[in-house]
Amino acid sequence: MTPRVDTEVGPLRTVVLHRPGPELQRLTPRNADRLLFDGIPWVERAQLEHDRFAATLRSHGVEVLLLTDLLVEALHDDAARTAGIDDAVDERVLGRELGAAVRGQLAGLGPAELADALTGGLTFRELGDGENSLVRRMHGADDFAVDPLPNLMFTRDSSMRVGERVVAAVMGMPARRREASLVALAHAGRPALGGVAHTDPRDPSPVEGGDVLLLAPGVLAIGVGERTSPAGAESFARAMFADGLAHTVLAVPITQRRATMHLDTVATMVDVDAMVVFPDVLDGLEAWTITPGLHISGPEPFRPAAARAMGIDELRALDTGPAGVAAEREQWDDGNNTLALAPGLVVAYERNTTTNERMRDAGIEVVTIEGFELGSGRGGPRCLSCPWERDLPS
Ligand SMILES: NC(=[NH2+])NCCC[C@H](N)C(=O)O
Numbered sequence: 001m002t003p004r005v006d007t008e009v010g011p012l013r014t015v016v017l018h019r020p021g022p023e024l025q026r027l028t029p030r031n032a033d034r035l036l037f038d039g040i041p042w043v044e045r046a047q048l049e050h051d052r053f054a055a056t057l058r059s060h061g062v063e064v065l066l067l068t069d070l071l072v073e074a075l076h077d078d079a080a081r082t083a084g085i086d087d088a089v090d091e092r093v094l095g096r097e098l099g100a101a102v103r104g105q106l107a108g109l110g111p112a113e114l115a116d117a118l119t120g121g122l123t124f125r126e127l128g129d130g131e132n133s134l135v136r137r138m139h140g141a142d143d144f145a146v147d148p149l150p151n152l153m154f155t156r157d158s159s160m161r162v163g164e165r166v167v168a169a170v171m172g173m174p175a176r177r178r179e180a181s182l183v184a185l186a187h188a189g190r191p192a193l194g195g196v197a198h199t200d201p202r203d204p205s206p207v208e209g210g211d212v213l214l215l216a217p218g219v220l221a222i223g224v225g226e227r228t229s230p231a232g233a234e235s236f237a238r239a240m241f242a243d244g245l246a247h248t249v250l251a252v253p254i255t256q257r258r259a260t261m262h263l264d265t266v267a268t269m270v271d272v273d274a275m276v277v278f279p280d281v282l283d284g285l286e287a288w289t290i291t292p293g294l295h296i297s298g299p300e301p302f303r304p305a306a307a308r309a310m311g312i313d314e315l316r317a318l319d320t321g322p323a324g325v326a327a328e329r330e331q332w333d334d335g336n337n338t339l340a341l342a343p344g345l346v347v348a349y350e351r352n353t354t355t356n357e358r359m360r361d362a363g364i365e366v367v368t369i370e371g372f373e374l375g376s377g378r379g380g381p382r383c384l385s386c387p388w389e390r391d392l393p394s
Contacts, residue, residue: 003389005161006217008269009340010390017054017385018067018153020046020374022120026148035150035175038258039376046373050153053347053369053384060341060367065388067155068115070186075111080185084118087181088146095135102127102145118182121148151176154379155386157227157262158183160209162220163245167236172206172227205231210262210383212236213269216310217392218247221287221302223263225254234294241292248309250287252302259332264382266336270364271344272393274316276355278331279323318362321354330355334371334380341367343393347381 003014024043027035054064074080085106091099105128106117125141139145151157158179159168168184171177211223211233220240222233233251240246254260266278267285277285285302289309298305307315320327320335330336335352338359348356350368359366371380 002164003161004164005214005387005390006163007214007272007390007393009272009343010393011342012057012060012062012340012387013389013391014063014065015057015385015387016065016067016070016155016159017050017057018155019050019054020150020153021068022116023148023150023152026121026144027150035148036173037150037377041373041376043373046376049370049372049374050384053374053381056347056367056369057341057385060345062341063389067152067183067186068119071115071118071182072111074186074188075114080188081107081111081114084114084182084185087178088118090146093135094145095133097131098127098133098135098145101130101133106146117146119149119152122146147175147178149176149179149182151377151379152179152182153374154210154377154383155183156264156383157208157210159187159386160212161386161388162212162214162240165243165245167239169208170204170206170232172208172229172232176208203235205229205235207232207236208262209386210264213263213267215250215269215306215315216272216312218245219250219306219309220246220248221250221252221263221306223252223254225263226256226258226261228262234290237290238294241294247291249290250302250305250309251290252285252287253299254281258378261378262383264337265334265378266331268336268338268340268346268382270318270338270340270346270359271316273310273312273314274318274362274364276336276338276346276359276364277317277319278336279319279321279327280331282317282319316362318359318364320352321358326354332378333375334378334383337380337382338366339381339385349375349380351375 122145124139168180208227211228213221224233237249266281267275286299287302287305288298303315330352335355338346338348340346345365347367349371356366
């Protein structure tokens with residue numbers, strides 16, 4: 001039977017994570033902004049935190065698939081190798097001659113080394129000796145000939161599973177564009193896992209997984225803001241309806257700024273009828289309701305619209321603490337970005353003490369992990385995980 005994911009909170013069986021690797025080693029104060037990091041992580045420590053996160057999931061009976069393992073396996077296949085290399089080598093940056101040389105260099109690598117190069121990138125210093133190229137001479141030795149993908153560990157954003165379907169995202173930010181094709185490639189090597197289908201390969205409108213919340217079977221919320229555009233939400237809704245994967249899609253406007261880059265930075269589901277929400281947005285959150293045939297109504301307040309679509313009386317909102325500085329600090333540190341292991345059981349960063357306490361007061365069981373280095377890219381347990389299989393909540 002093909003694994004499936006229908007909700008945010010059904011008992012989690014299998015998840016895809018990416019253990020941060022050589023790509024994090026590339027971050028410097030000069031490139032961090034462009035590569036979407038707010039700090040320079042201590043890499044070994046980030047890996048340790050990630051290993052502990054994976055161990056926490058395993059101790060709750062969750063099978064953990066690591067993206068690098070899938071990718072290396074996929075890169076045994078010639079077509080996959082060519083696709084990965086084609087996507088990584090940008091002739092607009094390298095020019096024709098050097099582009100060909102870099103292709104040749106990558107083609108000579110074994111699957112594991114190629115996976116390292118595709119995720120960690122290549123600097124001009126790391127290119128083999130070769131032709132007398134203006135491009136080579138005019139670039140600094142530490143400039144990137146192939147960009148690294150330091151955000152790859154946020155596996156939630158680059159692909160998502162809705163029902164049986166795995167959808168490769170269309171990434172909104174140039175720094176993350178290649179992640180989605182790399183992830184698609186990694187999964188394509190494992191057809192047993194269900195395969196990947198793009199919403200529509202001709203459609204470039206962005207939709208990132210951090211914006212897509214499976215509120216209940218057949219009911220999706222899509223944040224529209226910095227990463228997902230109205231056109232992306234519309235085409236995603238159309239694709240979901242066409243394949244019978246949703247009966248209602250709620251498009252939820254969120255402020256276009258760094259702190260609220262995805263819907264899951266301000267709200268995540270913690271139980272079948274409850275979310276943890278950043279108090280500053282709680283009252284203002286609205287939704288456009290879209291149903292098959294692209295019938296659109298709204299906007300109206302989000303929670304009643306969501307409850308109606310979900311067929312429940314009320315969608316409970318637990319907040320991050322009283323609006324103000326404390327809540328703002330914890331929202332920035334991904335206090336609202338929880339990963340549910342089952343209804344009423346979530347993984348959260350330890351540091352967000354107020355939010356965690358409030359969730360516990362409301363009867364939610366909170367398992368904490370450290371996230372001091374992992375969080376420097378602005379992502380919490382939900383962003384760091386792409387559920388591959390969940391049971392339906394009972
Ligand atoms: N689903 C999420 N909230 N993901 C967080 C992604 C963080 C990443 N550095 C970015 O800016 O893209």
